[in-house]
Amino acid sequence: MRVLHHYWLSTGSRFSRLMLSERKLNVMLKLEHYWERQKAFLMLNPASSVPVMVEDDGTVLVGVWAITEYLEDAFPETALITGNAAQKAEIRRLTDWFAGKVEREVITPLINEKLMRRLTGEGVPSSTTIRAAMANLSAHLEYINHLAEQRKWLAGSKLSTADLYAAASLSVADYFGDVHWQDWPEAKTWYSRVKSRPSFRSLLSDTVTGITPPAHYTDLDF
Amino acid sequence: MRVLHHYWLSTGSRFSRLMLSERKLNVMLKLEHYWERQKAFLMLNPASSVPVMVEDDGTVLVGVWAITEYLEDAFPETALITGNAAQKAEIRRLTDWFAGKVEREVITPLINEKLMRRLTGEGVPSSTTIRAAMANLSAHLEYINHLAEQRKWLAGSKLSTADLYAAASLSVADYFGDVHWQDWPEAKTWYSRVKSRPSFRSLLSDTVTGITPPAHYTDLDF
Structure with a gap:
């Protein structure tokens, strides 16, 4: 299942959860104390920042720019960036x-x-x-x-x-x-x-x- | 002609110029002393930050996220964000x-x-x-x-x-x-x-x- 590495009061994490929920996409939340710079999380994102999303196929999306545009590309039927x-x-x-x-x-x-x-x-x-x-x-x-x-x-x-x-x-x-x-x-x-x-x-x-x-x-x- | 409101030592401005040049797209540079928060520039971008790009048809692109993804959409033949x-x-x-x-x-x-x-x-x-x-x-x-x-x-x-x-x-x-x-x-x-x-x-x-x-x-x- 899709995983979102997040923190409760990270705006980018909240934003990502909102996008996923608006698109009716399931996600498992994994809490990250990103300021502790844990080794396992640094392997995923050397900036040790949240959000990081990992898709079922292993695709890693780091940060809101990458997550947002990935969702727009992968799920055009629920686009949130629309119009001309x-x-x-x-x-x-x-x-x-x-x-x-x-x-x-x-x-x-x-x-x-x-x-x-x-x-x-x-x-x-x-x-x-x-x-x-x-x-x-x-x-x-x-x-x-x-x-x-x-x-x-x-x-x-x-x-x-x-x-x-x-x-x-x-x-x-x-x-x-x-x-x-x-x-x-x-x-x-x-x-x-x-x-x-x-x-x-x-x-x-x-x-x-x-x-x-x-x-x-x-x-x-x- | 396309206009890029820029400043010499703004990294986002330099980045936008590089993208345009790599794509062989012409542009007229307009220098902005963005820290002076001039009225005319604030009308274009209330954040008074550079870069801001204005297309021939009047489309205004503020900031590197908007400029980058616009260029990817509008000129797919010279894409700079490629692959799976x-x-x-x-x-x-x-x-x-x-x-x-x-x-x-x-x-x-x-x-x-x-x-x-x-x-x-x-x-x-x-x-x-x-x-x-x-x-x-x-x-x-x-x-x-x-x-x-x-x-x-x-x-x-x-x-x-x-x-x-x-x-x-x-x-x-x-x-x-x-x-x-x-x-x-x-x-x-x-x-x-x-x-x-x-x-x-x-x-x-x-x-x-x-x-x-x-x-x-x-x-x-x-």
Whole structure:
């Protein structure tokens, strides 16, 4: 069976699970403490990063670019990057926005400060870093709000990888209690639409020892 | 005519130029001082990052993921991501390695410290940051050396986007004089093979005011 090497609060892992679930493809999850750089996992991915997907035939897909495009190629009947060249470009632009820019400016600092310091026992969270990440998050939420005002889904009229990555990222920030939804009504309506999809259910039941998400985290009517 | 909004020492811009040149596609370069966040450029790309490619029909491609996959779709006769699913996955894994990991760990800190501080007049270069970037660069060169020992091209037996991105990244580090080629003989042989390609010529003649590359930078027999 297909295996996804993942971590609960890795946005790329959540994004991959969402894509697989939306496509009705089965997968077995294998938890990786990627920061420990275990030998067996390094053999699979020398970067020791998640997600890594391994197909039944042994094909190894490392990272969200490889996983996304592989799924598009292998299962065109459930494509998530659809439309003409300009529409596909818009979907990839936004997917990349969340996988790259939002990850760098918001998610990685939050994970480092709020989770990794606890897991590795190294130092105390830097409030300066967290404040900067929160300011960046506001700017990105404003952009999502703006997109959601004009479009049903973030990249256009159809659900795409852009919505799934954006929702995966926001779900991680939301787990930490860092999203002030009341400030972004259009973003909230869009997120509530993604959150209600069957593909999202299993994500919301994940928990990480020692960090309890806020009450509204799993609430579909938040 | 096709336009590429670029910056001389942006690896993604260099990578896009290499792809276009390898495919014999014409392009007009438009220099962007992306850090100035000019209004006209923000309309094209709210992230104010390069590269951005605009096709004759107005299709806008933002970022290397969108540009790469668009070119693969639109010009299959000069594909750079070829082979079976596993081979394509390996090409995308490595392309992403250079566009993501190497960029974060090596190129962005070098650009910030050695170039941006000069351009914006903000502070003096941090020798700690530069030292960390150089240590990361060594680790990546060791990996490239290891790949080049076993394969003709980085992702396999054919030239691919992995070679073009890796070479684009190394050319930027080399411009700053930060690559000690003598330590990495296999990587050097591979880089020399990429550097000799006609697609690489125009890159090597680029210069940035105030920073002179080392003598070996343009030398094909370095």
